[in-house]
Amino acid sequence: MRVRDKLTDGLPAPTPAEAKIVQLLLADYPLSGLGTAAQIAKRAGVSDPTVARLVAKLGYASFADFQAELLAELEARLHSPLLMMEARRVPAGDDHVARAYIRSATRRMADFSDKVTPAIFDQVEELVMEAPGRVYLLGGRFSRHLAGMLAGYLGQFREGVADLGLCSSETFDRLVDMGRRDVLIVFDYRRYQSDVVRFSEQAAERGVRLVLFTDPWLSPVAAGALHVLVAPVEVESPYDTFLPPLAQVEALCTLIVARRQERIEKRVVEFENAREANGVTMSGATMSGAATKDRNS
Amino acid sequence: MRVRDKLTDGLPAPTPAEAKIVQLLLADYPLSGLGTAAQIAKRAGVSDPTVARLVAKLGYASFADFQAELLAELEARLHSPLLMMEARRVPAGDDHVARAYIRSATRRMADFSDKVTPAIFDQVEELVMEAPGRVYLLGGRFSRHLAGMLAGYLGQFREGVADLGLCSSETFDRLVDMGRRDVLIVFDYRRYQSDVVRFSEQAAERGVRLVLFTDPWLSPVAAGALHVLVAPVEVESPYDTFLPPLAQVEALCTLIVARRQERIEKRVVEFENAREANGVTMSGATMSGAATKDRNS
């Protein structure tokens, strides 16, 4: 039963003081119930114990219990309209699964874009580009592909970038080469993989500075990480989405390029020349892509 | 200034503990900030005074002051649902590079989500899941990670999935095993890689059915492909984005799961058991993630 219903129908014969409180709580439901019991009492013009007695009468074990239910309702009310907001344009429901998924993921991205903390990107950018040692990349079963992608970009930006790939027994051998001067970038999303966590912990013990990409539930790696980049992953799908994490990766790369333009340009040009010379990319009618693409299209 | 803005931009260089709190508060904003400071501290894994110090740093006289503003915002939001739209404020222009990028990518995604053609997903789903032979995955320098990710998912859905990884000279040896019964899924975005194109063409000649993920300028592979999935890649960045392509990949997987539930569930459960038995994932307080995750958080 909803809290609101209990307020309206839960009391067969409310006393005058009770009526005052109920009226106040319903006035701008559910916000008025969010403060302390004392505040409610004062605003309703009754004494503190009367409020306590009321919630007890309504069947709650305590005022805290009552407030917890109120919060749960508020959460439901706050979450669903937010996520439905943009979906309403389309008579959702019998939409195609694929399009529904992309819409859902897009909404998640929009939600995420308002919660980005730029400062952490600055810090990670600084750490990764200034690290005197090497930069190692590690990921879980799926997230390792994010690691690989970031490794690909970083390799264009600086030397000494190493993608550890799949975490195997041999991977642990790499630990002996890792130390204070190095940085380890870990991707770990639920369900957190024990080998990734163990490797990260051992690296942290060796003084390696850790950067962690994870979900809001925080991988255990977070404990030893210097910087933690959190991204939402939930969508209307049995699987979690990697779109927000990928957005973080790409945003970080964009930031690095913006900050270290001169240093990177030289390096990228050399790469391009090497690739060109070996005919790696199609020469013909291709547009200038990647790092050198023109911006006017 | 809104509380949320202070959280995202109020700290030029948040300390690790501060970052933890900020992320928690943003995670399900603004509800997570409604409890007591002690609750927040416990959930963020920091001490009570650290929370108090943070709100002080953000310019609030006290924690109560901070919470009062939070409540005021919540009230405004609840009273006029239209205000929720206003939350999508227009960036001032001198926005941080990282956030500007994510906003840009989000807009690209929103644009893309209106242009999805569901039919092609159905066709690809059918082709991939019904193919009597094997399913091969191939990608370019960066896009091969998308291929790897899709390979990871597909491997859970059916047998005979092979990620070809980096296109090397040895990769071409695999051609001899490929034939009419097989499917090759190619990821090729500008700049199109000649080895990927050549491999795909030769596969097509052998009767392998091709599925191509590419950008609007169409990789040369498109000529011999049975199905082509196009996704926009341009953003406000020197690099192209892989967000829309990744969204396609994830949407395809979601579709497959939705269509082949029974068949897949058995397979996934077996995988899970094997992983469980070998302690691959953290056993403790981890939520049930991925395919078996619960949806009530």
Place this chain on the structure above:
DNA sequence: TCAATTACGAAATGATATTGACATAACCGA
């Protein structure tokens, strides 16, 4: 009008929260 019952507030209490002071640990520059 009276007595019994219920409602209610004042004060007290035990618990909890906030915040300041202090100490330790981590970090940074030399």
Place this chain on the structure above:
DNA sequence: TCGGTTATGTCAATATCATTTCGTAATTGA
């Protein structure tokens, strides 16, 4: 490697809160 600095947890003091107890006022039924 070593001071100086900052960050952060521990402890303690104070304030506040929820809740119990008790006494009084209001209400009800005869």
